[in-house]
Amino acid sequence: MLSIIQRSKINYLIAKYSTVPNANKYPNEIEILKQKYITDEWTNISPKIIEKLGKNLHTVKNHPLNHVRQRITNYFHSFKNKCGNPIFSIFDNINPIVNVKQNFDSLLTPKNHPSRSKNDCYYINHEMLLRAHTTAHSAELISMGLDNFLVCGDVYRRDEIDATHYPVFHQMDGVVVRTREEVFKNVNDNEMLKLFDHMGKESDEKQAIHTLEAVKIMEHELKSYLVGLAQILFGKDVKYRWVEESFPFTHPSWELEVFFNDKWMELLGSGILKQEILNQCGVSDKIGWAFGIGLDRIAMCLYNIPDIRLFWSTDSGFLSQFEFSDPNTAVKYKPISIYPQCANDMSFWLPDNQNYSSNDFYDIVREIGGDIIEQITLIDEFVHPKTKRTSHCYRIIYRHMERNLTQKEVTSIHNKIRETIASELNVTLRS
Incomplete structure (x- = not known):
């Protein structure tokens, strides 16, 4: 790391x-x-x-x-x-x-x-x-x-x-x-x-x-x-x-x-x-x-808390596990439930002027998706042999900490992210 x-x-x-x-x-x-x-x-x-x-x-x-x-x-x-x-x-x-x-x-x-x-x-x-x-x-x-x-x-x-x-x-x-x-x-x-x-x-x-x-x-x-x-x-x-x-x-x-x-x-x-x-x-x-x-x-x-987003949870099922007065109390977090992931890929050509930062992309994803964004991974980087343009493909993992997400919800958020990065980061969408 x-x-x-x-x-x-x-x-x-x-x-x-x-x-x-x-x-x-x-x-x-x-x-x-x-x-x-x-x-x-x-x-x-x-x-x-x-x-x-x-x-x-x-x-x-x-x-x-x-x-x-x-x-x-x-x-x-x-x-x-x-x-x-x-x-x-x-x-x-x-x-x-x-x-x-x-x-x-x-x-x-x-x-x-x-x-x-x-x-x-x-x-x-x-x-x-x-x-x-x-x-x-x-x-x-x-x-x-x-x-x-x-x-x-x-x-x-x-x-x-x-x-x-x-x-x-x-x-x-x-x-x-x-x-x-x-x-x-x-x-x-x-x-x-x-x-x-x-x-x-x-x-x-x-x-x-x-x-x-x-x-x-x-x-x-x-x-x-x-x-x-x-x-x-x-x-x-x-x-x-x-x-x-x-x-x-x-x-x-x-x-x-x-x-x-x-x-x-x-x-x-x-x-x-x-x-x-x-x-x-x-x-x-x-x-x-x-x-x-x-x-x-x-x-x-x-x-034994597996995900840093849990610290921001208001679910009583999480917070109730830490209701003790002695800070030295030894406890292990017990997951309330395991909700399934939804994985969607997003690929685009970077701007020709090379003024692109992945942290700008992450900020937009987080701003739109909030805490249902579990992880973003750059899974492919490709340079076109003729145009020399660079393409990035990211895999975005969606998962709510407290309930199931529907594919309709995820698709709506994913599309909003696509629209926003195209207008604000000057990238060209591929898929």
Whole structure:
């Protein structure tokens, strides 16, 4: 399975900008969460996505995502200061609408990074978008003087469509910032130890500005906290491993993987915060580490939930299975019923100017079909030997989570999708 960064790079190479024109699609002004925004050529947020705003599934009583959030929160609340109070502050209701500076610039994301593309994010206009990660709030909270905090919330990304991907999912990010005294408090005769080396050089092990001893202590603390989290979620005997990674806002960086259901699974990403971020936040005398974890994937594993769309179900047959107060309760989801799939293929010639992105196609399918779209797969790609035109054939799987679909219903939706992509994506339909 491609990582988010790998998919972002592929999408960026396909098209730097969305090919769905703004003209005649959006009014000059749209209202989101009781706030009005001016639209422009960057606007690509759809009504279906706007409908999800404010749902906050991670705080809904007895929802599986809430149970996972509570388990993680309880773990971090177990760390207390000398007065017996939890050292971590929790923020789980921050507005998901952010500006470009919050989502990208504050985290040192390069201006040409593919994650900024309209193919990857839901933009309200060129200045505002729906957060693509809860990390978007880290710099602001650090600037406010917070040293230990967690941020949990819904995040939004344009993505492929299948049982494990959805344009809205839920994350929790954590940040820890330490002073020199806090870092070296357990080291004897530490008067000569420093956080920073202004003559240092960057390596795989550290940033240029940091001393190796400071980074190693922070790395040990980070990994101790996060292995403990993995054990809280998957049991004390869980097998785990650390994999070196690369993220725009941390260095060095690691992913924590756990062995689950006979295979290695990525659990979270983490690393030592780039010192430039802390400097911009006014805490240039401190060093920090951070992590980010997805709630949806964990809930799917813990509760054996087969399809990510189920989190949005209002069927009592689903929700009633999670009506318990102890978030550590071990349950496995029992399917209410298995409704049959309806599979329809759709093929078309891509526009001659090559300005086509599959994410634009996915968005249109999702906007028209909603949550009855289970999966979209590119099953054939063909280049005509004479005209050199490219044809794509997609298989769209329709399945309702709560009832049978009729072929008449599916055909009506399928035809509407055909009409819309022909007019909005400038493709030529084949079948």
